[in-house]
Amino acid sequence: MKLNEPLLNSFELDGIEYDIDCSFDTVLDVFEVFADDLLNELEKFQVAVQIMTGQHITDALTFLTVWEYIDEHFIKTRKEKPVLDRNGNPMPVPKEEIDKVRLLDIEEDxxxxxxxxxxxxxxxxxxxxxxxxxxxxxxxxxxxxxxxxxxxxxxxxxxxxxxxxxxxxxxxxxxxxxxxxxxxxxx
Incomplete structure (x- = not known):
């Protein structure tokens, strides 16, 4: 967040313009998707991108790239980039690594x-x-x-x-x- 610049509601990536809904309630919807045990990791990223951009992107590399951009520039949930396997899929992160010190839960609190x-x-x-x-x-x-x-x-x-x-x-x-x-x- 920069106070001398307006908050952005779109971005361009690889020549494609993406409108983004960065309202807090939309981001909380995305967090619910990531907590859903019925979806695999790739599906979670795909649904998250669809929720935030309104676009259904089927190419895994594209929606992962779009998600990384959204996360890095708009949400900032992670301090470091995800580790990917040989196929470009994100590697699972052990729960104890994610929740080392968890003092607040947006849903429970x-x-x-x-x-x-x-x-x-x-x-x-x-x-x-x-x-x-x-x-x-x-x-x-x-x-x-x-x-x-x-x-x-x-x-x-x-x-x-x-x-x-x-x-x-x-x-x-x-x-x-x-x-x-x-x-x-x-x-």
């Missing part, structure tokens, strides 16, 4: 995120669907003040006991961490 946007900024996220871009949403979420529900969730999940913490405080924080932990589905 949706009500706290909504409440925090209302409290901190007076923004109704339902009214912003199709309008607020992912970049705007991410910037506001990352800059959330400490007195909001989502900031408190992150503080609880990230808490580590310190030697000088009273035993009652430690017990309370462990209870809250258990209540709000994100790995419940793995039990």
């Amino acid at each position: 949706a009500s706290d995120i909504y409440a925090s946007f209302r409290m901190a900024y007076g923004i109704n996220l339902f009214e912003e669907q199709g309008k607020m871009t992912w970049q705007e949403f991410s910037a506001l979420l990352n800059g959330m003040p400490d007195n909001t529900p989502v900031a408190r969730l992150i503080q609880i999940r990230d808490w580590k006991p310190k030697p000088h913490d009273p035993a009652e405080y430690k017990a309370n924080m462990r209870k809250l961490q258990n209540k709000y932990r994100l790995d419940r589905e793995e039990e």
Whole structure:
């Protein structure tokens, strides 16, 4: 995100112009696709590109290239490029590598995120669907003040006991961490 340039809603790649819907709710739809266990990895990328561009691209190399461009320039979900096999297919990434430190889940914590946007900024996220871009949403979420529900969730999940913490405080924080932990589905 650059404040001296307008937010883009299209890009050109290999001579083809792609309009892109980068509203935060569309990006959240893409995240749901990536969480879908019924689709293989290639299908997930293809569907993600279709959701964001409105174009059904059947050539794997093309939709992977388009996805990489979208991810690198618009969404920025990954810090490093995916490892590809000999056929150009993305290699699976172990879950423990993806979720090393997971303090927030957009879906599970949706009500706290909504409440925090209302409290901190007076923004109704339902009214912003199709309008607020992912970049705007991410910037506001990352800059959330400490007195909001989502900031408190992150503080609880990230808490580590310190030697000088009273035993009652430690017990309370462990209870809250258990209540709000994100790995419940793995039990």
